[in-house]
Amino acid sequence: MREQRFKCPKCEQIATFYGNPGETKVVTCAACNMKGRITIAEESQDDDVAIEVFHLKKVYGDLVAVDDISFTVKKGEIFAFLGPNGAGKTTTVEMIESIRTPTEGTIKLLGSDTKTGFNTVKEHISILPQEFHSFERFTVRETLTYFSKLYKKRADIDEIIDAMDLRSHEKKLYRNLSGGLKQRVGVALSLVNDPEIVFLDEPTTGLDPKARREVWQVIANLRNKGKTVFLTTHYMEEAEHLADHIVIIHKGKIIAEGSLQELISKYGEKTTLYIKNCRSDEAKQHLEERGFEVHSSGNGDITVKIDYKEKVLEVLSELRHECIEYDGVDIRGSNLEEVFLRLTGARLTEEAET
Numbered sequence: 001m002r003e004q005r006f007k008c009p010k011c012e013q014i015a016t017f018y019g020n021p022g023e024t025k026v027v028t029c030a031a032c033n034m035k036g037r038i039t040i041a042e043e044s045q046d047d048d049v050a051i052e053v054f055h056l057k058k059v060y061g062d063l064v065a066v067d068d069i070s071f072t073v074k075k076g077e078i079f080a081f082l083g084p085n086g087a088g089k090t091t092t093v094e095m096i097e098s099i100r101t102p103t104e105g106t107i108k109l110l111g112s113d114t115k116t117g118f119n120t121v122k123e124h125i126s127i128l129p130q131e132f133h134s135f136e137r138f139t140v141r142e143t144l145t146y147f148s149k150l151y152k153k154r155a156d157i158d159e160i161i162d163a164m165d166l167r168s169h170e171k172k173l174y175r176n177l178s179g180g181l182k183q184r185v186g187v188a189l190s191l192v193n194d195p196e197i198v199f200l201d202e203p204t205t206g207l208d209p210k211a212r213r214e215v216w217q218v219i220a221n222l223r224n225k226g227k228t229v230f231l232t233t234h235y236m237e238e239a240e241h242l243a244d245h246i247v248i249i250h251k252g253k254i255i256a257e258g259s260l261q262e263l264i265s266k267y268g269e270k271t272t273l274y275i276k277n278c279r280s281d282e283a284k285q286h287l288e289e290r291g292f293e294v295h296s297s298g299n300g301d302i303t304v305k306i307d308y309k310e311k312v313l314e315v316l317s318e319l320r321h322e323c324i325e326y327d328g329v330d331i332r333g334s335n336l337e338e339v340f341l342r343l344t345g346a347r348l349t350e351e352a353e354t
Helices: 089-096 114-124 140-148 157-163 179-189 209-224 236-242 260-267 283-289 311-321 336-344
Strands: 002-007 014-019 024-028 035-039 049-060 063-074 078-082 104-109 125-128 197-201 228-233 245-250 253-258 271-276 293-296 302-306 328-332
Touching: 014 024, 014 253, 049 089, 049 228, 063 089, 063 228, 063 245, 063 253, 078 089, 078 209, 078 236, 089 104, 089 197, 089 228, 104 114, 114 125, 125 179, 140 157, 140 179, 157 179, 179 209, 209 228, 209 236, 228 236, 236 336, 245 260, 245 336, 253 260, 253 336, 260 336, 271 311, 283 293, 283 302, 283 311, 302 311, 311 328
Parallel strands: 078 228, 078 245, 125 197, 197 228
Antiparallel strands: 002 014, 024 035, 049 063, 049 104, 245 253, 271 302, 271 328, 293 302
């Protein structure tokens, strides 16, 4: 099976489809329901593909940690590998990085099969592991300089310091940095060999919200520099904020993938309009008679499910026509948490990682 992405000519949403090379198939856009015919490319365009994974499997005795998964990562994108702890994320990444040996399957990095050609591409990748630590008595600059000497190809340290906004901290000892700054140094270290692909395994775990958002900005800047980022995370908001393409893994299997908008369009719930302190007992009944799905909280607030945001004006116009007053409105679209809940029947929870 091969992945192919197409832009819908009607709504211009990017959709992902799968099929055998050369296969022509009828497909439907998840966003606007337009039908069309596509042909799966005969072969991947190596100039556009950073990582290819085919039928990857990892078995430990009776435990199938990773169960026949396939996906493609495009060059220059932030690819989020999303799932709860224990889903098989780290196991998969470590197989891609040649830290673990797959039970079955094929992995290609920059066009090279990792079984036979990993040594040819290892200088072009970098890895920030989940548990990152550096030398306590090294300054930030000394840390970057030391690790850069491990590679044949070296990036300019000053450029990295400026890009990661570490100039005011470059003379500080690593042990004196905050958790957020230590992670920022970790991301900086992943750039010392000027890699094409950067693997970030749970880069914001344990950080407070402010530090997490600072690291997000650093990761977004990697994309701006043309790097391909493979981001492993169990934070829904992190994937929503950063990723161009999202793969959701659950119990070792891929259960969904696509852009954020594709996933929400296909698996998400309707947009919800919250009307606060609606001063009429008849408001719910009136809107239901107009064909809307309405729920009442019993304290004067009501919620209305709508297919698209333009329906908001129609709902409010109905209330105004009936002279029904309210304190305010709030519009909430679907999100990845709801997508995951709908796909698995459970919220994304933290369990032990395989």
